[in-house]
Amino acid sequence: MKELSRSTKENGIRVLLILLFAFIALVALFPIISLIVASFSPSTDLMRFGLTPELFFSGFTVENFQSLFGGEAGAYWRWYGNSLLISAILIVLSLIFSSMVGYALAVYEFKGKRFIFILVLLILMIPFEILMLPLYTMMVNLRLVDSYFGVMLPLIVAPIAVFFFRQYCLGLPKELMESGRVDGCTEFGIFARIMAPLMLPSFAAMAILQGLSSWNNFLWPLIVLRSNDMFTLPVGLATLLTPYGNNYEVLFSGSVMAIIPIIVLFLFFQRFFIAGLTSGGVKG
Template sequence: MMKQKNRNDKLISISLFVFFTIVAIVALFPVASLVVAAFSPASDLMRFGLTAELFFSAWDFTNMNAIFSGEGGNYWQWYLNSLIISGGLIIVSLFFSSMVGYALALYEFKGQRFVFVLVLLIVMIPFEILMLPLFRLMTSLQLVDTYIAVMLPLIVAPIAVFFFRQYAIGLPKELMESARVDGCTEYGIFFKIMAPLMLPSFAAMAILQGLTSWNNFLWPLLVLRSNDMFTLPVGLATLLTPYGNNYEVLFSGAVLSIIPIIILFLFFQKFFIAGLTSGGVKG
C-alpha cells in the first residue's frame, strides 16, 4: 500500500514537472523571439517576422552597435529617466504604503474600517477612470513634463497598502507593548522592530512595484511632453511612426530594458515567495 502511494506521488510529481515545463516554454517564447529579433537584420524581420529559431551564424550585432554608438537617439536618456522614476517610486511607495498598511493592521482608531474599505474600493477602480482628473491636477500644479508628475499619483499604491496590511496583521503585538514599556516611540517601534520583520513583504512589493513602474506606459505618455523626458516604454513607442519604423533600435532596446527587472528579481527573490504567501494567508 505504501509502495503504491509512493508510486502515485512520483507520477504526480513527474506530471506536474512536465506540465510546468511546458508552461514555462510557452511563457518564454515571446522573450526568445524578442532576443532573436534584436540580433537579426531589419530586412529579415520584414521578410520572416518574429521567430525563435536560433541560427547563431546569421546573427547580426548591427542593432546593438546602433544603440551603443549613439545612433539610438535619446535611448539612454529614456533609460535613465525610467531608472530614476522607477527607483524613486519603489523607495517612496514602499515607505508610505508600508506605514499606512501597518497602521491599518495594528492600530485601532476611529474610522479605521472605513479607511480600509476605501482602500479596497480604490483597488477596484481602473486607473484609466482617474487619469483625467489626475492630469488636470498635475496641470494646475504645473508639474506636467516632470518626474514628479509621473510618480505623485502612484506614491501610495492601494494594492501595496492592502498587501502590507495583510502581512502586518500576523506580526506579534507583544513586541509593540514591550517596546513601549522600554520607552520606544511609535516611529521607533516601526522602523527598529516591525520593519525588519516585514522584509519579505518589502521585497515582494519592491519587485511588483518596480515591474509596474518600469512598464508603465499610459500615464507617462499623458504627462510627459518633451523627448528628453520620455520613459523607455514611451520612447520606444515613438520609434514606430507612419513615416518609418526603427526596428533595429526598437527590438535591441527592448531586450536591454529587461535587464533591470531581472536584476531586481534576482536581488529580492529569496524573500519574494515568503512575502507573497505570508501576505496572502494572514488575516
C-alpha cells in the first residue's frame, strides 16, 4: 500500500509539472500564436476589433498570403533575400574569425594577451548605441554606406562570441596540441583539424545566437542602408507603417514568413549541438 501511495503521489506530481510547463510554454508562444492568427485575419477587421478568437474562426482568410505571394509585395522578397544573404555570410565569418581570436586568447601565451582580453570585456560592456556614431563615421570614410559589407563589417568579430569561444577553449585538452606538433602539424592545422572538431558545440551555439542577432538586427542596418532595394527584412517591414498608409496584409503575413529561417536554423544546429556534447577529445 505504501509503494502504491508513493507511486500515485509521484504520478500526481509528474502530471502537475507537465501542466505547469505546458502553461509556461503556452505563455511563451502566445506572441507567435497571435501573429499567426493576425496573418490569417482581415486587416481591416483586425484594426477595428483587435485580436480576438472569434476573428480567427469567423474571419479566416488567406488573402494576406495571396498578396504576399501574388506579386504585390515584390520589395518584400528583395528584403528577405538581403537578410538571408547578410545573415548567412555574417554567421560564417563570425564563427571563423571569432573562434580564432578566442582560441588564441585561450591556448597561447604572448605579450599583451591580458590587455587584449580586457579590451574585449570593455567593448562587451559598452552599449552599441555609444559606438554607433564612430562606426558610422568609419563606414562613411570607407565608403561602405548603403552596402552589404557596411552592415556586416562591425559585427564580424563580436565581443560576446570572442568571450564565449575563449571560455570554451580553456577547457580543451592541451595534450592534443602537443601531439599535433610532434606529428609535424602547423599551428593552423592543429586548430583546423584537431581543435575545431572539439569546438563543435560552441560553433553550433554561436551560430544560433549570431544568426538570431543578425536576422533581427534593426538599428544598425537602419543607419547604414539608404536605398529601398538594400533594406533588410526588419527595416523593410518597418517602412510599411507610415503616416500616409499602412500595408498590414504584407506586414502580418511577412512577419510570419520571417520566423521560418530562425526555426530552421535552430532545428538544424540543435542536432549538431547535442551530438557534440556527447563527444570528447581525450578519454580516461
